[in-house]
Amino acid sequence: MKHKQVNLSKNQQIVLETIRKAKKPLKAYSILSSVKKKGINAPPQVYRALEKLVELGVIHKIESKNAFVDCKNSECETSKATAFSICKKCQKITEIMNSKLSTYLTNFQDNTGMKYEKYNLEFYGLCKRCKL
Amino acid sequence: MKHKQVNLSKNQQIVLETIRKAKKPLKAYSILSSVKKKGINAPPQVYRALEKLVELGVIHKIESKNAFVDCKNSECETSKATAFSICKKCQKITEIMNSKLSTYLTNFQDNTGMKYEKYNLEFYGLCKRCKL
DNA sequence: ATAACGCTTGTTATAATATAACATTATAAT
DNA sequence: ATTATAATGTTATATTATAACAAGCGTTAT
Ligand SMILES: [Zn+2]
Ligand SMILES: [Zn+2]
Ligand SMILES: [Zn+2]
Ligand SMILES: [Zn+2]
Numbered sequence: 628m629k630h631k632q633v634n635l636s637k638n639q640q641i642v643l644e645t646i647r648k649a650k651k652p653l654k655a656y657s658i659l660s661s662v663k664k665k666g667i668n669a670p671p672q673v674y675r676a677l678e679k680l681v682e683l684g685v686i687h688k689i690e691s692k693n694a695f696v697d698c699k700n701s702e703c704e705t706s707k708a709t710a711f712s713i714c715k716k717c718q719k720i721t722e723i724m725n726s727k728l729s730t731y732l733t734n735f736q737d738n739t740g741m742k743y744e745k746y747n748l749e750f751y752g753l754c755k756r757c758k759l
Numbered sequence: 760m761k762h763k764q765v766n767l768s769k770n771q772q773i774v775l776e777t778i779r780k781a782k783k784p785l786k787a788y789s790i791l792s793s794v795k796k797k798g799i800n801a802p803p804q805v806y807r808a809l810e811k812l813v814e815l816g817v818i819h820k821i822e823s824k825n826a827f828v829d830c831k832n833s834e835c836e837t838s839k840a841t842a843f844s845i846c847k848k849c850q851k852i853t854e855i856m857n858s859k860l861s862t863y864l865t866n867f868q869d870n871t872g873m874k875y876e877k878y879n880l881e882f883y884g885l886c887k888r889c890k891l
Numbered sequence: 892a893t894a895a896c897g898c899t900t901g902t903t904a905t906a907a908t909a910t911a912a913c914a915t916t917a918t919a920a921t
Numbered sequence: 922a923t924t925a926t927a928a929t930g931t932t933a934t935a936t937t938a939t940a941a942c943a944a945g946c947g948t949t950a951t
Binding site: 690691712714715721723725728731732735737739740741742743744745746747748749750751752753754755758 | 822823844846847853855857860863864867869871872873874875876877878879880881882883884885886887890
Binding site: 636637668669671675679693 | 898899900901902903908
């Protein structure tokens with residue numbers, strides 16, 4: 628449950644801190660406006676940092692939202708096996724850390740002869756609060 | 760393995776036929792350029808059709824590619840439980856129809872008390888051909 | 892030391908994806 | 922027929938993402 632430490636460049640650190648401070652997934656341009664005061668002025672600077680952070684597995688992209696969250700799973704080294712739950716109402720997003728699930732999916736094989744190296748799973752529903 | 764029949768409007772039919780004829784997932788603007796000769800001129804016309812077709816489950820959106828494929832799974836009524844394999848090299852995308860997998864995921868429960876209504880799973884790897 | 896390298900940065904411009912807003916027309920339900 | 926619902930056409934704009942190029946910095950090989 629604790630943050631990973633990696634050697635990051637200045638812009639990468641700034642972007643990562645912004646994402647970690649947020650309680651919700653952040654979109655790239657929302658990050659950009661947050662970091663303008665720190666001297667990051669243009670989209671490519673943000674997107675490059677995001678790309679690297681995703682590669683390193685310290686953040687993940689929620690594909691269906693075009694948004695980024697920091698990884699809270701210390702076992703999740705390189706964003707190769709990710710699962711999220713997304714509340715349709717309040718947009719709360721939680722990374723699912725369930726070893727049975729990840730084992731099941733990591734070992735999953737279909738009949739097409741394809742070798743899977745990576746997966747991303749997104750569940751949608753209503754969170755505990757919004758269900759009431 | 761056969762196509763579903765639903766009552767579709769004119770634009771919805773045009774967009775759906777275009778997607779069905781394609782061998783690869785199509786992007787919205789690629790669809791738009793294909794259907795201009797049929798009188799569809801502007802993005803909203805395409806996006807509205809896509810939205811409806813996704814709702815109906817006759818097509819699916821590949822979130823990580825912003826692309827659309829037609830559903831070949833006759834059991835897949837409303838795009839509520841979808842899984843795809845995506846070749847990183849040739850971009851070939853296949854809808855995974857595996858009842859064990861869908862049962863497993865449909866019944867999956869984590870410890871957050873969230874009720875899942877829908878999921879989308881995308882596997883990445885190398886297809887049979889590209890593996891060689 | 893200095894050249895070469897990999898990596899990050901800064902910057903401008905533009906591409907690609909998606910929606911807002913509004914007027915109109917077709918279809919279905921009562 | 923009247924009303925409601927869904928689909929269309931259109932213009933403009935918002936949002937997301939990348940191309941392309943110049944410059945800087947730290948490491949390492951010679
Ligand atoms: Zn993670
Ligand atoms: Zn919620
Ligand atoms: Zn399907
Ligand atoms: Zn392939």
